[in-house]
Amino acid sequence: MPLNLPGAALEALPSPLTILDNSGTIIYVNQAWKHFADSNQLSIANYGVGLSYLDYCNEARITHSPDTNPILQGINDVISGVNDEFISQYPCHSLTENLWFQMHVVPLDYLGARHVIVIHNNISERIETETSLLKSERRLNLVLNNMPALIGYWNADLINEFGNKAYIEMFGIDPISIKGKHIRDVIGEHLYQLNLPYIEKVLSGEPQVFERAITDPKGKVHYTLASYIPDIDQGSVKGFFVLVKDITHIKQTEIELRKSEQMSRMMLDISIEGFNFVDLNGRFVDANSSFCQMLGYTKAEMLNMCVNDVEYLENPEQTAIHLHKITTESFDRFETIMQAKSGRLVDVEVSVAYLSDKEQYFSYTRDITQRIQAEKLRLQELEQQRDILIREVHHRIKNHLQGMVGLLGLQAYKNPNEQVLIQDIAAKIASIAVVYGVQGAQNQSNSYLCDITTEICKCLEVFGSEHINIDLTMTDQKRAILPTAYAVPIALVINELIINAIKHNNDEFSKTVAVTLSFDEHSALLNIENQHKTPAGFPSFEHGQGLGVGLTLVRSMLPKTGAHLSLTHQEDTVIARLSLECPVISIVPK
Structure with a gap:
């Protein structure tokens, strides 16, 4: 076949391909076919060109795999025009590995005659992945089916x-039977109506946790704790996961407690935790001494008060709704804040049970102030440890990078011919070290643009062997924060722009570069000016024309949004203007 553009495309295909004439004879094979034959040491004359592919399939069926018989038939059907396509998967295992291929046969009209193209795609990785997924699914089902929960x-x-x-x-x-059934058909109409409010909320994206009594087919009552977790994909709720744990043993204990009024009274008197009874209107009808002491009231004072007199987080309307919920569901456990007589706020954990026979609420209240304070202290300690670790990591990275800069400086001294290139690399590494040094000193991940600019200017004043003066001016009304993701790219951009200004400065005695950093309400502007008397061949940064290595690096590192760079030539001065705004920076008061 002529090696024109289509022929070149066939040669470039990564999958083995052959073309058969209407008799099934091979008239062309591509490079991938030849490579496969060579790799597997297949001794076929001229890689099979001129031989009958159908005879080869028939021989393979007899000696290796009976599965090639439908393959032979499929190829014949495409050649004869019975079908316009044939696809088949087949194994091709060796002594060292198991391989699977997919054969794809399609017709080809060439020089007025019907031919067919046969492509062999290696699908071994896909087969292995599918097999692994099936095994993983089996293991997952084994675990889920043995969990003591729905x-x-x-x-x-x-x-x-x-x-x-x-x-x-x-x-x-x-x-198996549950798949495809509506939830109403599984749990029954009664439970469905009780759970419907939670179902509606979880389908709106809100996780739900609630208790529910369920009677099994044998008539046994199970008290359960149900969790509904929304399945959210790209802002849309696709469904929800259900986890229902049997807490019958806990609920039975609570029920026995409610049934035994005498035991409750005794516990009320001797317990070091707070107990109280509240009527349907939310007024205290009884309380033990521990509850009164917790809030600093006498028992007489407490019995003339209602829940909202000590509840700090809920208003009367919210409390009424909460009590109605407890009445409906019989039990609730939650954390809240109560206000003592002295005005002191007390963090408490409250367990409330509705006593239907007494039409009262029985409440167990535990002071968890120390636990809350301990948790806050623990979080503070963790934050301090995190800050120390971050500072140490940044410090070590900076030191390693500075060590690399020192080694590069030594290499520049030993290799004068490569000095400029090595110093350029060292300056780039030094600018990255500046970022980590600033982050370590500030003990935070984000960096200030002014600090990074200042440190880069200090580093570059000793760039090369020439006398360099970098005149840095900046306003101090505001500061710009660089997020972690942009700190290193922006540092490299600033470094390259200043180095570029130094390299192309025409002053023979003292290379002076003026760097000005200013801010407005939403953006920061960095101006870099240097003397340059030759405007011929001035580069176009916007169109990427005439750029050297440094400006090419700047163009590649500059963020696509929130950053803009322009290069202008005015008389004997070249000005690079770098404008930064959100999301690259955020402006804050100094």
């Missing part, structure tokens, strides 16, 4: 897509 997934239409074996015990439905 685990399931319901899509946004409330149709089940997964349920473990625990559903058999609780609802009498096995994992």
Whole structure:
């Protein structure tokens, strides 16, 4: 076949390819075919060109794999025009590895005659991945089906897509039968109506946790704690996960406690924790001494008060709604803040049970102020440890980079012919070291643009062997913060712009570069000026024309949004203007 553009394309294909004439004879093979034959030491004359591919398939069927018979038939069907396409997967294992290929046969009209193209794609990796996924799914199902809890997934239409074996015990439905069923058909109409408010909330993206009593097919009542977790993908709720744990033993204890009024009274008197009874209107009808002492009231004072007199977070309307919820669900446990008589705020954990026979709420209140304070202290300590670690990491990175700069300086001294190149590399590394040095000194991940600019100017004043004067001017009304993601790229850009100004400065006695950093409400402007008397061949940064290595690096490192650079030539001065705004920087008062 002539090696024109289509022929070149066939040669470049990574998959082995052959073209057969209408008799099944090979008339062309590509480079991938030849490479495969060479790699597998297949001794075929002229790589099979001129031989019958159909005979080869028939021989392979007899000696190696009976599966090649449908392949032979499929190729013949495409050659004869019965089908316009044939696809088949087949194994091609060797002594050292297992390989799978997919054969794709399509017709080709060439020189007025029907031919076929046969492509062999290596799908071994896909087959291995599919096999691994099947094994992983089996292991996952094994774990989920042996969990002592109901685990399931319901899509946004409330149709089940997964349920473990625990559903058999609780609802009498096995994992296979539950798939495709509506949640109402699984849990029943009564539970469905009770759970509907939580279902609606989880489908709006809010995780839900609530308790529910469930009667299994044998008539046994299970008290459960249900968690609904929304499945959110790109801002849209696709469904929700369900985790239901059996807490019957806990609830039975609570129920026994409510039934035994005498035991409750005794516990009320001797307990070091706070207990109280509240009527349906939220007024205290009884309280033990520990609860009164916790809030600094006498018992007589407490019995003339209501819940909202000590509740700090909820207003009366919210408390009424909360009590109604407890009445409906029989129990609630939550953390809140109560205000003592002295005005002191007390962090408490409250467990409330509704006593339907007494039409009262029984509450267990535990002072958790010390725990909350301990947690805050622990978080502060962790933050301090994190800050120390970050500072140490930044310091070590800076030291390592500065060590590299020192070694490069030594190499520049030993290799005068490569001095300029080595110093240029050292300056780039030094600018990165500046970023980590500033972050370490400020003990934070973000950096200030003014600090990075100042340190880079200091480093570059000793650039090369010439006398360099960098005149840095900046306003001090505001500061610009560089997020971590932009700190190193912007430092490299500033470094390259100043080095470029130094290199192209025409002053023979003292190379002076003026650097000005100013700010407005939303952006920062960095001007870099140097003397340059030859405007011929002045580069166009915007179009990427006439750029040297340094400006090419600047063009590649400059963020696509929030950063703009322009180069202008005015009389004998070249001015580089770098404008930065959000998201590259954020302006804050100094």
